[in-house]
Amino acid sequence: MNCREFTEFLHEYLFGNLPAAERAEFDKHLAECPWCVAYLDSYRKTIQLEQAAFATAEDAPPPVDAPEELIQAILQARARSS
Amino acid sequence: MEDTVGGTRAAGAVADEAILLARMQAGDDDAFEACVRAYSGQLLAVARRILSHEEDARDAVQDAFLSAFKGIGRFDGLSRISTWLHRIVVNAALSRLRARQRRPEMSIEDLLPHFAEGEHQIDPPAPWKATSVAILQQQEARDMVRGCINRLPETYRIVLVLRDIEGLSTEETAQLLDTTLGVVKTRLHRARQALRSFLDPYFREGEA
Numbered sequence: 520m521n522c523r524e525f526t527e528f529l530h531e532y533l534f535g536n537l538p539a540a541e542r543a544e545f546d547k548h549l550a551e552c553p554w555c556v557a558y559l560d561s562y563r564k565t566i567q568l569e570q571a572a573f574a575t576a577e578d579a580p581p582p583v584d585a586p587e588e589l590i591q592a593i594l595q596a597r598a599r600s601s
Numbered sequence: 602m603e604d605t606v607g608g609t610r611a612a613g614a615v616a617d618e619a620i621l622l623a624r625m626q627a628g629d630d631d632a633f634e635a636c637v638r639a640y641s642g643q644l645l646a647v648a649r650r651i652l653s654h655e656e657d658a659r660d661a662v663q664d665a666f667l668s669a670f671k672g673i674g675r676f677d678g679l680s681r682i683s684t685w686l687h688r689i690v691v692n693a694a695l696s697r698l699r700a701r702q703r704r705p706e707m708s709i710e711d712l713l714p715h716f717a718e719g720e721h722q723i724d725p726p727a728p729w730k731a732t733s734v735a736i737l738q739q740q741e742a743r744d745m746v747r748g749c750i751n752r753l754p755e756t757y758r759i760v761l762v763l764r765d766i767e768g769l770s771t772e773e774t775a776q777l778l779d780t781t782l783g784v785v786k787t788r789l790h791r792a793r794q795a796l797r798s799f800l801d802p803y804f805r806e807g808e809a
Contacts (some may be wrong), residue, residue: 521720521721522720522721522722523716523720524720526714526722526794528608530789530790530793538629539646553720554722554725554726555726557727557729558714558722558726559730560728560729560799561726561729561797561800561801561804561805562726562793562794562797562805564729564733564734565793565796565797565800566765566793566806567733567734568733568734568737568746568800569746569761569765569766569793569796570765570766571734571743571746571749571752572737572743572746572747573650573743573747573766584638584642585641585642585644585645585662586659587703589641589645589659589662590637590638590641591665592659592663592664593637593641593662593666593667594633594634594637596663596667597633597666597667597670598746600667601628601641
C-alpha cells in the first residue's frame with residue numbers, strides 16, 4: 520500500500536468498513552508512514568470540528584426562538600391555505 | 602442525531618406530543634400555533650445550515666410547516682414530531698437550494714491531496730494540535746470552521762451537512778439528492794478532505 524491508496528480509502532478504514540486482511544494492510548502502512556498518521560488524525564479531527572462548530576455548548580443558553588414575524592407569516596399562510 | 606430538532610426545550614414546551622398531534626389532526630388552531638412556536642427555532646437552525654441565505658432559510662421553514670400541516674392527517678405519530686419535521690424541513694431546504702440560481706462551482710480537485718512519483722503527498726501532512734477541537738469553545742473559532750464549510754463547492758458541502766451535521770444516513774442522503782450510495786460516499790470523503798485542506802493552516806502544530 521502507498522500513501523495515495525491509503526488516502527483514497529482511509530474513511531473505510533476509519534469507520535471499520537474493511538475486511539481484516541485489508542485492515543492489516545492499512546495498519547502496516549500506518550506503522551511505516553508518519554505522514555499518513557498525521558493525515559488520518561487531521562481527517563478525524565476535521566469531522567469532530569464540523570460537528571463541534573454546530574453543536575450547542577452545554578453551558579450555552581437555549582436556542583433562540585424563530586423571529587415573531589416568521590411565526591406570524593407561517594400562521595397567516597396556514598390560515599389562508601386552510 | 603435523531604433528535605437534532607427536538608431538543609430538551611422543545612420537548613418541555615410540548616409536554617405531550619400525542620395530545621398535540623390529536624389536536625392538530627382535529628384542526629385546533631391553538632395546537633398549530635403551539636407547534637410552530639415549539640419547533641420553528643430548531644427548524645430555522647436546520648434550514649440555515651443548508652441554505653446560506655437567511656431569507657431562503659425562513660422561506661424553507663414556512664414551506665416545511667405548510668407541507669407538514671397539509672399532511673398532518675397522514676402522520677401516524679410513530680416517530681417524534683421533531684423527527685418528522687426535521688425530515689420535512691431538510692426536504693424543503695433542498696428544494697430551495699435546487700431552485701436557487703446556481704453559481705459555477707469551483708473544482709474540488711485543488712483541495713484534494715496531490716501525490717509525487719513516489720506516491721507520497723507533495724505537501725506532506727503535518728500533525729495537528731492536540732487541542733484542535735477544544736479551541737472550538739471559542740465562538741470565533743466556530744465561526745471560522747462554519748465559514749470554511751461554506752466555502753466548499755455546493756455539491757460537496759450539501760453532502761457533508763446532511764451526513765455529518767444533520768446526521769442523515771447514506772441511504773437517506775442518496776434518496777434526498779436523487780443519487781447513488783456510491784456517489785454520496787465519494788462526495789462525503791472528498792468534502793472532508795477539502796475541508797481538512799481549508800482548516801489545515803489554522804490547526805497544524807506550530808501555527809498561532
